[in-house]
Amino acid sequence: MEINKIGFEETCSIFIETVNHYFGHLTSNPSDTGVPYIKDKLKLEFKDYTGMISVSGSKKGFIFITGNQGLYGDLIKRFIGVESMNKEDLLDMAGELSNVIAGNLRETFGSNFIISVPVVFAGNKSDLPLSGNTTPYVIPIQWNNHEANLVIGIENK
Secondary structure, three states: OOOOHHHHHHHHHHHHHHHHHHHHHHHOOOOEEOOOEEOOHHHOOOOOEEEEEEEEEOEEEEEEEEEOHHHHHHHHHHHHOOOOOOHHHHHHHHHHHHHHHHHHHHHHHOOOEEEOOOEEEEOOOOOOOOOOOOOOEEEEEEEOOEEEEEEEEEEEO
16 A cells, blocks of 8 residues: 555645644634554444545545544534434434534635535444545544544545
8 A cells, every 4th residue: 555645644634633623613622633544444443423425526535533422422512502312413413523524624625625415324334435546544533532533535536
């Protein structure tokens, strides 16, 4: 698996800034990001809930954020003020988080960075339509004592 180191570092920087902006600005509680790493797309790991966005246009691929139930529960409490939530609420928040992060990336990549409606799911999923020649980057995220992973599989067209 050959990786363009400059492209990897630049891409990760853009995504890290976007995630840190989301948590720092919208929750007033900044996130910490770990060291990004490359992962075989057949060995990706999923946490409790995942929101996935497909990307087309000037770039092609996918972006997803996968996190534990507590992460999405805390975001729901913070934004909606609901203490009791069900699986559908948690899935909705997973989709909302992935959509906001992907949407904010359009500011960097431009209007030809086209994003899909989020696909959300709980647990592991083995039949995801992960695009052709992408090599996923995983960026570990820590927020409010919760762990999540932002996974990026983007190629230039």
